Amino acid sequence: MLSALAFFFVMTSYYIIRPVMGQLSGAVGSQSLPLFYGAVFVVMLLLTPLFGVLVARFRRRQLLGWSYSFFILCLLAFVPAFVAQDRIGARELGVVFFVWASVFNLFVVSLFWSFMADIFSSGQARRVFSLIALGGMGGAVFGPLVTKLLVRLIGVAPLLVVSALALALALALLLRLSARHDRQPGGHGEEVVGGSLWAGIKELWSRPFLRYMALLMLFGDGIGTLAYALVADYAKAHFADVVTRTAFYNDLDLATNLLGALLQLSLTRWLLVRHGAGWGLLLPALVNVALLGVIALLGGGELAVFGYAIPLVAMLQVITRGFAYGMTKPAVDALYTRVPRETRYKGKNFVETAVWRFGDLVVTSAVSGLRMLGWGIGGLALAGAGVASLAAIVARRAGWSPDLAPDEHTDTDTAAKAPA
Template identity: 85%
Template structure:
């Protein structure tokens, strides 16, 4: 008698290979990320609305392009072409960063920030769409924390590599190292896709088809996607508030590209250490024992507590990795740590319970266009409120109100009526009915 599908997957190499692939994806991303963020630190938060508007426009233009690729090409070709394109782009940006001082941080920053957001669409988000395609709901709750932990290891390793190399080789050559890591991830993902296609229940070689605008249409027709979009906007509001204020600190206190890259690198390292600790302890227990919905609710409650504390105490400064930084930078580390270490595995586990077209098109639309729309709204609102005289305490109090709304939406999203039944819940129900 053959083993059940879940036993075959968990006893096989797929979870381990997936974790290793995500390790290289996040290593690549977190080597590239401080290179991008030092450009933000060079110009300050007043330029963030310009950056985010450009990203949002590009995301809207790319939505039908991504829908076309998903509708026309099977999974393996979609992965191969997307990752190969970004490997070549990383190599092409090296000469531009060699000439950063001549080109100017603002001009290069707009181009590279937009490109980095497209990177997120076709690399990071596509990775998790692929994971939701090859694992079932029950498998996802068991192995997604392991896979996310592999990514978190890469998110820690990437900043460590950057911290070691940036003083030795400078900023531009870091992109070469990022390209190598992404190429290794592609090799592993293609191997995973080939292994999955050999399984009798695989649909990986099938073209998903459907409408080019399916991601946009499903946002209005599918309650789960609406909840995900709202949760994305609320979470983005909290994170972008802290990010904008930290950008002002970097502009005021860090004069050169190397210092800013090291500073943002240290923030990323602290964030990812926290995320890894969560994935090794609380998150697996919570997802398996209590369900993926609680992985959305708990981080929202943590954000609420943090923002309420900042509203009462104020911004101030603390010693953080050898730097005197605003207290909101510490809040940024904690909120991001919970987002990566708990919210993300829970969200991706829930996406295993929607149709394939939703996993690719709907998910990517929420995680790119909706996310970047939130960036535009939040940064513009923060700039406007600061011109009206709002300080850190008032902004944090407003953020606490947003965290209350996020908690309510998270509760609805985790138990949305249009999600397919969870495998473990169905098994428990069957066992109860047989007694």
Template identity: 80%
Template sequence: MSLVSPIRAAATREGAEPVLSALAFFFVMTAYYIIRPVRDQLIGAVGSQSLPLFYGAVFVAMLLLTPVFGTLVARFPRRRLLGWSYSFFILCLLAFVPAFLAQDRIGARELGVLFFVWGSVFNLFVVSLFWSFMADIFSSGRARRVFSLIALGGMAGAIFGPLLTRWLVRWLGVAPLLVVSALALAIALALLLWLSARHEQAKPGQRGGEAIGGSLWAGVRELWSRPFLRYMALLMLFGDGIGTLAYALVADYAKAHFVDNVARTMFYNDLDLATNTLGALLQLTLTRWLLIRRGAGWALVLPAVVNVLLLLMVALGGHGAVVISGYGVSLLAVMMATTRGFAYGMTKPAVDALYTRVPRETRYKGKNFVETAVWRFGDLVVTTGVSGLRLLGVGVTGLALAGVGVAVLATWVSRRAGWSPDLAPESPAPRAARLSP
């Protein structure tokens, strides 16, 4: 079954909006996964010892940008917010081209800090804003039907991006990839603006086209007052702890085994390809079934249980390898690809479906704060902790066992989040297409 078939089938059952949303997310993720290995090869050049510096800089940037984003959300309509935010990142991509042409003169560490901060902000704000918009235009019942299909469109982009990057980096080098990423993001923006205009015309009496208003610090305030958002913050921290642990271990592996930026870019590119292929398979099979038949809560719990098993595997196998299609693959790479595959292919659609059952201000401000500042605070804490444990002589086995404990806690929090008492009741999943906030 191709990735296109389920989306084409949705066009018949659900209408044009889910298909166009999936196409927009395809281009968003294509843009991101073109620059992701470009960013990660800079980490591979310096190793995990620089991750606390990188993540610390990202966390500071998120704290500074949170009130700025809150101001934009409060004062400007949805279309203008989308247009300005995405246009800013398109211009930044083009501005980075000369810097990557001079990477050897600037240095991987210096350029890495700047681009890692910017790339992390790009990922979090662009993707978070996309899903806030999706939660704004689809009802909770319809979201359970179509969000896995929209996520599948993004997963197709996340597969196409690495494939395109692998081919282009051989012929063009690293810097021109940023221009290709900017073009993909511009196409996504055009589709999102069209969807926003279509929704406002179809529902003129609703508030989707108006500014949300409220306080620019509402996202921070709601973290303490809304139980669901607290669960989301804890789940973000625990999930980030597992993902960042895997990222740090793989960064050391890449530094030890690959000596130039093209080889590291291809390694991280292949890792992304494996991750996103798994995510697409989950969305084609298990994820949509869970969302429709069992609800979003179970789609949060299952990945947490899988993470427990994966970390136990690494604790027992350490730096060992498994044979896949005749090739030896590091257990660390298997763990990283699988945990990310479940995160993107199951956890993310479930989380975004739950956000359809909270007020609009929470969808944008609260969700954005959790997925930016809270996430990067977790990155900083985890990478600093990993570096400290490494200095104390703790190896891969000890770190993996610590991760097992975190994954067990994440399982409990997932169960609480999926059935949080402050969530609005689920609306039924409709048979006919209906676009409503």
């Protein structure tokens, strides 16, 4: 319960600032996304060895405390910049804040789940990670609701203070969790992970599971980034001011997170417990193949749902991200309980930061190039369907990788066998 509550506040903090980040990309369109993601990728490469140093030399409580405190202070420091957004310019402020918010998301969330993989066994993870993720989905729904309520009343800049307060509450709960776990038999929070600061990069080449996860990150993120780029073009064409763009991105986040919560309540936990975490990787990839195939046939435009005209590109983003957060993420983090402790922190962090943003850079650059060549939404969706098919193949291999430790069966398990 403490873990779920902590993740609730982590995701509340992030989803308050996410539409703030989104309105900046919506102000400039997809042609600026390669610049944004390129800057993020460079920063991630620079931070990877620094994170390796911190993990190797400092105890878990120190790592959590210093990392989260840094981002809390940064949130407060950005407030004056957003007060002066019109004078600074959306593109200039967008590059800086997009880079920072992306680093915030990847490091804060990745560190949270590394900590979870450190304190739960694989059997426990399959039972409770979807419930902890559900707590995060609660925050991911609550954050957009808070933003929707406050953005028209207080504007964009003060939202960052609210986000900082939510992150501070998450940090307090995580420190309490760490202290409680350290007092239990077998708790190793006072032990530093040790090892090389480059271990995250080295293990990518030596451990098959990490290679599969890196490929899955590239392919899966490619689908999400394609949807994000198409939505950025739609937002630029249809929304002229900062408040309406922020509200539009906020509504997308709300719909995404409601879908993710529904999956965690109805399907994800059953799938992980009964059939193993591997299926939690494979099923979303197959859904993406089908969804992108439909978009390729229908092209752009809008679809009437309950009397509302909803852009197909918006539906694409909501469904792909809903499955990513509502099913893929808990499955991935459950699998990381079956690798060594150094891999949980350093290898996992490298895959979920530098590899992720490398994929963003490649996909946004490809989308911009194909747009210049005259490709429309249908052609891009067809290419995305091909990428999603590759993701399904890699997901099948990753979920049953031979270098994973034996799974710990739960009382309600049936045989968790690989698909034929």
